[in-house]
Amino acid sequence: MINHLGAQKNWQTQISEAITDINELLSLLQLEHLADAYYTASTQGNASPANFALKVPRSFVTKMQIGNAKDPLFLQVVPDKRALTKIAGYTSDPLQEAEFNPQKGVLHKYKSRVLLTVTGACAVHCRYCFRQHFDYASNIPSSSQIKEVIDYISVQPDVNEVLFSGGDPLSLSNRRILQWLTSLATIQHIKTVRFHTRLPIMIPERIDDELLAIFTKFEDRFNLVMALHCNHANEIDDNTARHLQKLKCCGVTLLNQAVLLAGVNDNVDAQVDLSERLFAAGVLPYYLFLLDKVDGAAYFDVEEAEAVAVYWKMLARLPGYLMPKLAREVANKPYKTPVSLY
Numbered sequence: 001m002i003n004h005l006g007a008q009k010n011w012q013t014q015i016s017e018a019i020t021d022i023n024e025l026l027s028l029l030q031l032e033h034l035a036d037a038y039y040t041a042s043t044q045g046n047a048s049p050a051n052f053a054l055k056v057p058r059s060f061v062t063k064m065q066i067g068n069a070k071d072p073l074f075l076q077v078v079p080d081k082r083a084l085t086k087i088a089g090y091t092s093d094p095l096q097e098a099e100f101n102p103q104k105g106v107l108h109k110y111k112s113r114v115l116l117t118v119t120g121a122c123a124v125h126c127r128y129c130f131r132q133h134f135d136y137a138s139n140i141p142s143s144s145q146i147k148e149v150i151d152y153i154s155v156q157p158d159v160n161e162v163l164f165s166g167g168d169p170l171s172l173s174n175r176r177i178l179q180w181l182t183s184l185a186t187i188q189h190i191k192t193v194r195f196h197t198r199l200p201i202m203i204p205e206r207i208d209d210e211l212l213a214i215f216t217k218f219e220d221r222f223n224l225v226m227a228l229h230c231n232h233a234n235e236i237d238d239n240t241a242r243h244l245q246k247l248k249c250c251g252v253t254l255l256n257q258a259v260l261l262a263g264v265n266d267n268v269d270a271q272v273d274l275s276e277r278l279f280a281a282g283v284l285p286y287y288l289f290l291l292d293k294v295d296g297a298a299y300f301d302v303e304e305a306e307a308v309a310v311y312w313k314m315l316a317r318l319p320g321y322l323m324p325k326l327a328r329e330v331a332n333k334p335y336k337t338p339v340s341l342y
């Protein structure tokens with residue numbers, strides 16, 4: 001393990017110092033001899049795997065094993081040349097989200113819930129990200145457009161929950177998060193606010209005292225939910241678990257969604273370890289998704305029959321409350337679709 005580079009720095013500094021150079025990543029992990037297997041993503045040009053930059057915070061790299069090209073955390077972030085081969089059936093918008101976009105920043109697909117893409121920024125670029133080709137430039141509400149989003153939600157009485165997504169919503173400043181929550185609090189039919197985020201896993205220091213104070217301020221007004229994205233037990237070290245536990249004090253319900261990824265977590269031991277490690281950090285498993293068929297991610301795919309076989313083995317080893325729901329996104333369906341076990 002590498003020393004805890006930078007873990008004491010504030011989260012903004014840690015984001016700005018994320019590794020973006022493949023040679024630096026390989027050198028830190030002593031994998032330079034394998035450089036031919038990876039590529040340098042240019043940051044210009046069209047949305048494609050070739051232009052989806054490498055980005056990984058140093059504190060996440062400290063959780064990887066030196067010298068191991070099959071490390072489950074490394075595999076999630078390294079631009080692998082296999083991504084550059086076009087595979088039939090893999091597209092840039094597998095969920096056809098563009099059709100459910102009534103206005104800038106709003107995805108309204110499910111009757112009781114509205115999802116807001118509040119920022120395009122993430123602390124990490126995961127190579128299987130289904131929004132890696134999303135047109136953020138035209139879909140992020142500016143601060144002056146927050147009012148239009150609020151106006152839209154105000155006239156949707158069936159909506160009782162607002163999801164903050166992105167990008168990663170915790171890459172917003174605390175001031176901006178406070179602004180959103182204050183506005184939403186004026187809408188009586190909104191009962192629950194949920195953050196979909198990978199930042200507490202990537203940079204645990206994001207759970208800072210100011211953010212905890214904001215959640216404390218709203219804990220009586222909203223059910224506060226944080227849905228983490230964590231795919232492997234090694235992503236949760238003691239520092240991460242300690243910061244997650246802090247959220248319990250201000251009434252935040254902690255859930256996790258994972259994606260079943262070939263070579264990363266597609267076996268029963270990895271899934272059992274993940275559920276148990278999450279629970280030890282105060283988090284309950286929520287979903288285990290099959291991969292979305294996004295261009296560049298085919299090499300992570302796990303066949304449905306294999307996923308079901310892993311799931312049955314998990315059932316034999318885990319208590320019911322540590323079993324995530326096995327599901328997939330089917331474009332145009334108004335829910336996450338359960339995967340049939342039979």
Ligand SMILES: *Cc1c(COP(=O)(O)O)cnc(C)c1O
Binds near residue numbers: 113114115163
């Ligand atoms: C996944 C998703 C949700 C949330 O679904 P849950 O089953 O409640 O977790 C809401 N809106 C959109 C557009 C989604 O993709």
